[in-house]
């Protein structure tokens with residue numbers, strides 16, 4: 001588990017509801033230990049909208065990546081915004097755990113859970129930001145060129161991002 005620093009990893013829905021304007025401000029400043037040299041600073045706003053919890057904010061930081069061409073390690077800057085919705089109770093049980101609410105926004109079903117794993121959200125969102133082709137710089141021409149097919153590394157961690165569109 002990730003108990004090695006003071007950053008909160010889990011946020012209870014109760015705490016969000018009890019905050020003024022039902023909005024909880026959350027900061028994370030630390031490592032994502034599952035990723036190499038990944039250090040981020042996240043400033044998020046968790047807001048209760050009745051049946052939904054909206055999580056919005058910005059994430060900045062860096063991560064160490066390995067160049068696909070020359071295999072050397074390089075720093076990659078992270079700077080992106082997060083906009084996630086959680087449904088407190090299962091909305092569409094017959095579908096998967098995520099579904100599209102409106103264009104570009106996905107809802108994660110909490111299935112009645114009383115807390116949000118904010119660390120996992122940060123971890124998953126960083127993974128989504130990583131480039132498909134990792135190249136250390138525009139001047140890198142070492143080694144063999146890697147084809148697109150070889151770049152598609154199956155990653156079971158991405159399974160949670162399989163989205164189901166409801167027509």
Ligand SMILES: [Zn+2]
Pocket residue numbers: 067068069070071072135136137140141142
């Ligand atoms: Zn390189």
